[in-house]
Amino acid sequence: MTAVSPDSRRIWTAARGPLLIGVVVLFAAVVITLLRGTGEGGSLDPRSYRPEGSRAVAALLERNGVRVELTDNASSVKGATLFVTQPDLIDPRRLADLSGRAAATVLLAPATGVGRVEPGTRQPGCPLAAKAGAATTGGVVYEGEQRCYDSTLVRTGTVTTIGYGGIFTNRDLDSEGNAALALSLLGQHERLVWYVPSAADRSQQKSFGDLVPAGWKFGALQLGVAAVLTALWRARRLGRVVPERLPVLVRAAETVEGRARLYRRSHAAGHAAEVLRQAARDRLAPLLGLPAGEDPSEEIARRTSRPVTSVRALLHDNGPVDDRGLVALADELDALENEVRKG
Template sequence: MTAVSPDAGRIWTAARGPLLIGVIILFAAVVITLMRGSGEGGSLDPRSYQPEGSHAVARLLEQNGVRVELTDNASSVDGATLFVPQPNLIDPQRLADLSRRASSTVLLAPAGGVGRVEIETRQPGCPLADRAGAATTGGFVYEGDQRCYDSTLVRTGTVTTIGSGAIFTNRSLDEEGNAALALSLLGQHERLVWFLPSAADRSVQKSFTDLIPDGWKFGALQLGIAAVLIALWRARRLGRVVPEPLPVVVRAAETVEGRARLYRRSHAASHAASVLRQATRDRLTPLLGLPAGEDPSVEIAVRTSRSASDVRTLLYSQEPVDDRGLVALAAELDALEDEVRKA
């Protein structure tokens, strides 16, 4: 049989194609992630000019004498209106503490709604929002002391809950009475704390996979698909083993000498001694009519002048030996085998 092991050149030739594909996919995923994360601010961010951003409402509040403070820790909310666009990312206990300290609180789509409706133009239906009139509301429906816009905006004490953030976005601020409703909710005091939670707050409520950007997840999916396709491509059957005639005939004596040299080079005299003892037992057991694996010491002692304990020591001793001891052991084993055969 011929065994061929691939060298470094062959391995590189076979692997460079898949590696190149993987690098290209990874680079594309990084570019997509960076493009998604480019620009200042995001959804309902007062710095963002994007349609889903809230720069317009923040500017409108400032023009009406409200100081807008964007923060990611909300350490000081006393005497201010607290606006939390992402309350589900904050520890509930901390959020409750901030709401108690703030003069008023506006929560956008927190967990705990009793239903969900379409986002569309709705009439206020309550004194709380009569001045604003019709507005673009919907999303989650809540229970509360004061209910407006079909219960998509409710107020209990100083906490106002709204089921959708459409009225705060640049895209919808100038529609219907959205601007008036946004000003009435966020402009209740001269100071507005716009709380966008930091990574520390998000880690309380979100798992590790939730914190991974969608671009990275998409890139990982592409890499997984590419890895499966490459595995299917490279998993070719090698076929059955083909026997081949040896180019030369090696004599048994040379094989024995070669193995002996290997034992000597590795200083494995004790291992060689165990091999010699096992070989002697294997030859003597059938000669004495004993089943394979049985101790032949007693039967050998009966047929020879040796004691059973001496024979057992000679055949089973585990004491380490050196090269000289190995030669002496081989001679003793040969003598024992000759005695048994002549008995």
């Protein structure tokens, strides 16, 4: 069966759904971008004024003479306080090297704790944070040389680990003694390197394959082998083509009528007209002694005394045509073929 070329209306009907979805997604992206303003809006970002940002504590540190340096590559930390917001994204060896070169290090909620507690107001219970007093702490519990706030803040050497970052956010900075505790941790030296790990530091992250248990991998391998064996067992062997008689004989007239109905149902009069013209050209070329595919218009004009322009328009015109014009075209092509045969 000859394929029917889609017209513009059918193309629009098929494409308007995806186009509408694309417009909605684009509009939503524009609205979100306008609402968020600049890209400075992440959690614990010292440039962010959002509740989860840390612009307030950064401003307090700068007011007290501490230079805050936001970076994603803490290559120069000598003599500075290093604040790592996501230590689990950094390779442990690189983190140990940075901590060894920094004058002081503050790690926020690394996954090396021994338990968890709910965030809440706690008393320091240690000389390290006695001046800060009660503060909002919690999250992860750690082991360390000096333990404060029920071991949710510990210090070993020059490395301080805190299990909850609420004291550094704009939302909770003015609660309890959060501001005093944040300033005492991050303002230990005149320079603070606020380290947000970059993509290059994320080698510690595991791939999807690393997270899949070994038993699942073995099971998937067995299923794959079974699928291949089943396919080989059920696959048909290629051999000589065996001709088979059709169970039903379809008359040529019925085939033509069925195809005509399909063309009419799909409003493909233009395509049907092109099929008629192509069939006429294919029949006329051998009658005129021309090779297949060559335009017979000039030879037909010479034999029938018709103008070559009218013959070419009849055989090649691709203009729009309706059902009535299709019937007229069939009659004209039939008359032209009869003239060539008699000539």
